[in-house]
Amino acid sequence: MTTVLERVRSGREAAGERWRGAPRWVRWVLLAAVIAFFYALPNKEFYQYLGPIPTPGANFTQVMFTVSIYVLLAVGLNIVVGFAGLLDLGYFGFFAVGAYTVAVLTSPSSNIKTLWPWLLVVPLAIALTMLSGVMLGTPTLRLRGDYLAIVTLGFAEMIRIAAVSSDFLKGQRGFNQIPHPPGKYADGKPFFGVLDARPYYWLVLTLIIMVVIGVRNLTHSRVGRAWISIREDEDAAQLMGVPTFKFKLWAFASGAAIAGLAGALFAGKQNFVNSQNFELLNSIIILAAVIFGGSGNIVGAIVGGGLVAYMIERFRGIELFGVELYEYRFLIFGLVLVIMMIFRPEGLIPNRRRAAEFKDRRKEVIVGE
Amino acid sequence: MDFDGLFSNFGELTTTGLTQGAIYALVALGYTLVYGVLRLINFAHSEVFIAGAFAAIWTWNGFGLDQNSQVSGIGSVLFYLLVAMIVAAIASAGTATVIERVAYRPLRKRNAPPLAFLITAIGASIAISEAFGIYTRRLPEGAPSLVSSKPLFHVFGVPIDAVQLLTIGAALLMMVLLDLFINRSRTGRGIRAVAQDANTAALMGVNKDRIILMVFIAGGSMAGVAGLLYDVRIQTLTYSVGFLLGLKAFTAAVLGGIGNLRGALIGGLLLGVVENYASGLFGSQWKDFAAFAVLVVLLMFRPTGLLGESLGRARA
Amino acid sequence: MSDTEQTPAVPAQAGAPAVEAVPDREPLLEVDNVTLRFGGVVALNNVDFTLYKGEILGLIGPNGAGKTTCFNAMTGIYQPTEGQIRFRGEKISGKKRHEITQLGMARTFQNIRLFPEMTALENVQVGADAHHKTSVISALFRLPRHRREEREGREKAERLLEFVGIRHRMHEFSRNLSYGEQRRLEIARALATDPVLLCLDEPAAGFNPAEKEELLQLIRQIRDTGVTVLLIEHDMRLVMGVTDRIVVLEFGKKIAEGLPAEVRDNPKVVAAYLGVPDNAA
Numbered sequence: 001m002t003t004v005l006e007r008v009r010s011g012r013e014a015a016g017e018r019w020r021g022a023p024r025w026v027r028w029v030l031l032a033a034v035i036a037f038f039y040a041l042p043n044k045e046f047y048q049y050l051g052p053i054p055t056p057g058a059n060f061t062q063v064m065f066t067v068s069i070y071v072l073l074a075v076g077l078n079i080v081v082g083f084a085g086l087l088d089l090g091y092f093g094f095f096a097v098g099a100y101t102v103a104v105l106t107s108p109s110s111n112i113k114t115l116w117p118w119l120l121v122v123p124l125a126i127a128l129t130m131l132s133g134v135m136l137g138t139p140t141l142r143l144r145g146d147y148l149a150i151v152t153l154g155f156a157e158m159i160r161i162a163a164v165s166s167d168f169l170k171g172q173r174g175f176n177q178i179p180h181p182p183g184k185y186a187d188g189k190p191f192f193g194v195l196d197a198r199p200y201y202w203l204v205l206t207l208i209i210m211v212v213i214g215v216r217n218l219t220h221s222r223v224g225r226a227w228i229s230i231r232e233d234e235d236a237a238q239l240m241g242v243p244t245f246k247f248k249l250w251a252f253a254s255g256a257a258i259a260g261l262a263g264a265l266f267a268g269k270q271n272f273v274n275s276q277n278f279e280l281l282n283s284i285i286i287l288a289a290v291i292f293g294g295s296g297n298i299v300g301a302i303v304g305g306g307l308v309a310y311m312i313e314r315f316r317g318i319e320l321f322g323v324e325l326y327e328y329r330f331l332i333f334g335l336v337l338v339i340m341m342i343f344r345p346e347g348l349i350p351n352r353r354r355a356a357e358f359k360d361r362r363k364e365v366i367v368g369e
Numbered sequence: 370m371d372f373d374g375l376f377s378n379f380g381e382l383t384t385t386g387l388t389q390g391a392i393y394a395l396v397a398l399g400y401t402l403v404y405g406v407l408r409l410i411n412f413a414h415s416e417v418f419i420a421g422a423f424a425a426i427w428t429w430n431g432f433g434l435d436q437n438s439q440v441s442g443i444g445s446v447l448f449y450l451l452v453a454m455i456v457a458a459i460a461s462a463g464t465a466t467v468i469e470r471v472a473y474r475p476l477r478k479r480n481a482p483p484l485a486f487l488i489t490a491i492g493a494s495i496a497i498s499e500a501f502g503i504y505t506r507r508l509p510e511g512a513p514s515l516v517s518s519k520p521l522f523h524v525f526g527v528p529i530d531a532v533q534l535l536t537i538g539a540a541l542l543m544m545v546l547l548d549l550f551i552n553r554s555r556t557g558r559g560i561r562a563v564a565q566d567a568n569t570a571a572l573m574g575v576n577k578d579r580i581i582l583m584v585f586i587a588g589g590s591m592a593g594v595a596g597l598l599y600d601v602r603i604q605t606l607t608y609s610v611g612f613l614l615g616l617k618a619f620t621a622a623v624l625g626g627i628g629n630l631r632g633a634l635i636g637g638l639l640l641g642v643v644e645n646y647a648s649g650l651f652g653s654q655w656k657d658f659a660a661f662a663v664l665v666v667l668l669m670f671r672p673t674g675l676l677g678e679s680l681g682r683a684r685a
Numbered sequence: 686m687s688d689t690e691q692t693p694a695v696p697a698q699a700g701a702p703a704v705e706a707v708p709d710r711e712p713l714l715e716v717d718n719v720t721l722r723f724g725g726v727v728a729l730n731n732v733d734f735t736l737y738k739g740e741i742l743g744l745i746g747p748n749g750a751g752k753t754t755c756f757n758a759m760t761g762i763y764q765p766t767e768g769q770i771r772f773r774g775e776k777i778s779g780k781k782r783h784e785i786t787q788l789g790m791a792r793t794f795q796n797i798r799l800f801p802e803m804t805a806l807e808n809v810q811v812g813a814d815a816h817h818k819t820s821v822i823s824a825l826f827r828l829p830r831h832r833r834e835e836r837e838g839r840e841k842a843e844r845l846l847e848f849v850g851i852r853h854r855m856h857e858f859s860r861n862l863s864y865g866e867q868r869r870l871e872i873a874r875a876l877a878t879d880p881v882l883l884c885l886d887e888p889a890a891g892f893n894p895a896e897k898e899e900l901l902q903l904i905r906q907i908r909d910t911g912v913t914v915l916l917i918e919h920d921m922r923l924v925m926g927v928t929d930r931i932v933v934l935e936f937g938k939k940i941a942e943g944l945p946a947e948v949r950d951n952p953k954v955v956a957a958y959l960g961v962p963d964n965a966a
Contacts, residue, residue: 081484087484140668140669143668147623147668149410149487150410150619150623153616154620154661154665155661155665157613157657157661158658158665161654162658165658214825217825217827218821218824218825221824221835222810222817222819222835222838223819223821223824225810225814226811226814228802228807229811231802232800232801232802233799235798237811238781238782239783239786240786240791240811240812240875241783241786241787241812241814241816241878243783244783280612281495284491287488288488288491288492291485295484296802327503328499330495330498330499331496331499331503333492333495334491334494334499335492335496337488337491337493337495338496340488341476341481341485341488342472342489345476345481345485
């Protein structure tokens with residue numbers, strides 16, 4: 001068992017070394033190939049040759065859309081948790097704010113009946129989500145980490161309860177006829193229709209690429225250094241001239257903005273938003289996905305978000321002892337989390353720094369005993 | 370806002386709030402104990418509570434009692450309560466022990482960062498909750514009505530019933546026992562020592578792993594009793610109620626000042642009462658909203674809770 | 686650092702004149718009758734001294750004399766109960782920590798506090814960022830200001846790592862550096878904030894005599910670039926070798942102040958360090 005683990009580990013490390021050692025053009029070609037693969041993925045002509053990858057119990061393109069939304073959310077939460085080290089247990093609350101902003105401003109079932117077009121509302125949704133992040137962050141980011149965790153959890157639950165209970169947010173009845181994104185084919189048929197999930201997936205995928213470039217720029221700048229220094233030692237960061245509160249707030253706001261974007265995309269695709277979309281478990285799933293992939297690492301967050309969302313859907317339609325495995329999905333999810341943290345706490349694709357840290361700690365323990 | 374509703378039912382809202390708050394307080398003790406010693410939010414504590422609650426119901430089922438059974442005679446009622454309470458406490462303490470052994474200890478041995486603990490805690494919580502959900506086919510289980518909820522007597526026109534007396538009485542009794550245990554016993558002294566400075570305590574010959582296990586057992590027993598009281602009061606149990614109750618109990622612990630045992634009591638009672646007032650004022654659908662709003666507002670003005678944090682530093 | 690004859694990269698205040706050992710008596714940091722109480726404990730009792738521009742001032746005293754407490758009050762971590770501390774004429778208390786840093790005060794820590802999961806280079810860059818203005822927007826879109834500051838910050842960081850002698854280790858994570866390298870990295874990081882005043886909290890702790898000697902050289906070089914240095918030290922020999930003036934604390938009180946030679950011969954100081962026989966008290 002250990003030897004297998006060790007071999008897998010060393011194999012992965014070797015792969016990582018090879019990746020970093022490869023010439024620049026090789027990396028670009030590989031990256032382009034990976035991106036092209038994911039653009040091609042939801043086409044039946046392509047995925048039918050992929051063996052066990054398509055989901056048997058659900059429409060694969062729909063699944064891929066869900067997966068892409070989770071990836072976007074994981075990338076956003078990774079800023080907050082992975083880089084700035086702020087424990088946010090209520091991240092899905094921001095997703096809800098984004099989705100509801102779109103719903104309220106565009107749906108005919110809304111009380112205010114503005115009926116604005118989707119595209120106009122998206123920036124508004126992002127702005128409002130950012131604002132809610134700032135409003136939640138301003139009083140709470142001065143608190144210690146554990147308290148922040150519980151306050152954010154409480155915030156997400158408050159949003160959910162408000163969605164269920166308030167007349168303005170329509171509870172279970174929800175908002176229907178939320179408009180789709182604009183765009184037409186040459187023959188006049190809408191590009192973003194009801195049945196075909198592919199255009200939405202492609203839209204989200206494109207936005208993921210843009211967001212990742214943006215996040216990468218941030219993390220390779222003064223902003224990213226400030227975030228990591230806060231995560232590492234907040235007092236020392238302050239004394240080195242980092243305005244820690246300001247940058248924590250920025251981390252919170254940027255994460256929230258990405259969640260708001262995801263919410264707006266979700267609402268535009270689903271056409272319908274009600275209070276059942278925002279169960280608290282979702283926040284936890286995304287957090288787990290970030291840690292699972294390797295927190296503090298953008299690629300890790302993408303892989304984590306994608307794998308977790310995909311695996312949950314993959315269980316549909318598989319029977320075990322006469323029960324659909326889908327019924328067991330969260331049980332398995334929970335167990336995997338525990339096992340993962342025990343055997344591979346740094347995540348699937350750890351930050352190189354983190355890997356070094358864990359190695360050191362292992363050594364320390366051995367020396368200590 | 371319904372001020373009439375609040376004022377006309379003020380007494381009743383207070384007593385039912387205190388009853389619910391007593392249950393929060395018992396669960397909150399588990400969070401506070403573990404946090405005080407390990408600086409860890411034991412996210413899985415909600416499932417420790419649920420384990421006790423199911424254990425109590427299944428014990429009664431074992432005696433042939435279901436939700437339609439009526440038990441008469443003070444003696445047999447007390448017998449059933451006591452047996453179920455012991456089983457519930459053991460089941461919860463056992464669950465807590467398993468969580469500590471399987472999920473936390475391996476991480477502690479490896480000196481893992483705090484985030485890793487939180488993730489295993491969440492994983493364990495989801496797994497246990499789902500296991501109960503699958504086992505009960507996600508259906509509610511009913512408890513026999515052992516204690517009558519008819520009013521026994523009135524205080525200032527407010528009806529008081531036996532369930533309320535039992536819940537609050539049992540919760541207070543457990544708390545006194547815990548307080549004695551922490552402050553008077555040898556193990557309790559060890560717990561306080563580890564809470565203050567785990568490494569120094571270890572150097573002084575305190576067995577840290579044993580102490581931590583004791584903390585989980587103590588907190589688990591409290592949650593088990595809370596589970597039994599919940600059954601008696603609500604008489605029906607779904608696998609998923611632990612999550613919200615656990616969250617509120619944690620809120621209660623933070624309200625009182627996490628790590629502070631008496632704070633957990635105050636926080637629990639306060640939370641129970643406040644959310645009841647809010648449901649009188651705004652309607653019962655806003656009850657949970659109020660609970661979290663109180664938490665957010667309190668932490669803004671008094672970040673260490675009402676009584677401040679401390680287990681080790683607590684009263685001499 | 687054996688190659689002490691190399692011209693040091695100017696870490697701060699480019700063009701600032703080299704200052705002789707005699708200070709020019711322009712006050713930089715004024716500790717004005719400061720008393721600090723924690724509950725019933727008086728940690729600092731009416732401490733009063735001034736740090737002048739261009740000098741190396743040693744703050745010494747036996748263990749528990751209140752050196753680090755004094756230091757923390759001066760860097761704005763503790764608020765004095767009475768009295769006040771002025772840095773460049775401005776009151777310290779009430780200022781945010783990062784504002785004090787931006788005003789020109791930098792420090793190192795007695796127990797090293799680097800950012801372990803950042804490289805040595807990144808650690809120093811964080812210090813250099815103290816004066817950068819790049820906003821989130823300009824970093825997000827890699828606007829010209831971001832590029833310029835990024836380039837400048839990186840050059841400055843490399844220069845400083847060269848100055849303290851660990852440039853060859855710049856891509857190592859700071860947690861993987863040796864103890865001595867970590868101490869040097871802390872100094873480089875502090876210098877990157879362009880300090881007027883550099884406060885070193887027991888920088889020689891855990892050093893052997895050779896390393897201490899190298900450190901003395903480094904401190905002198907820093908002073909020669911125009912940075913005023915406050916040195917908290919336990920080791921008398923080290924302090925005597927490098928400081929221009931010395932303030933001695935004991936039990937939270939200032940018991941002596943003056944040139945190293947004066948302080949060394951002061952009977953009170955001798956008594957504080959060696960202990961006073963009972964019959965002499």
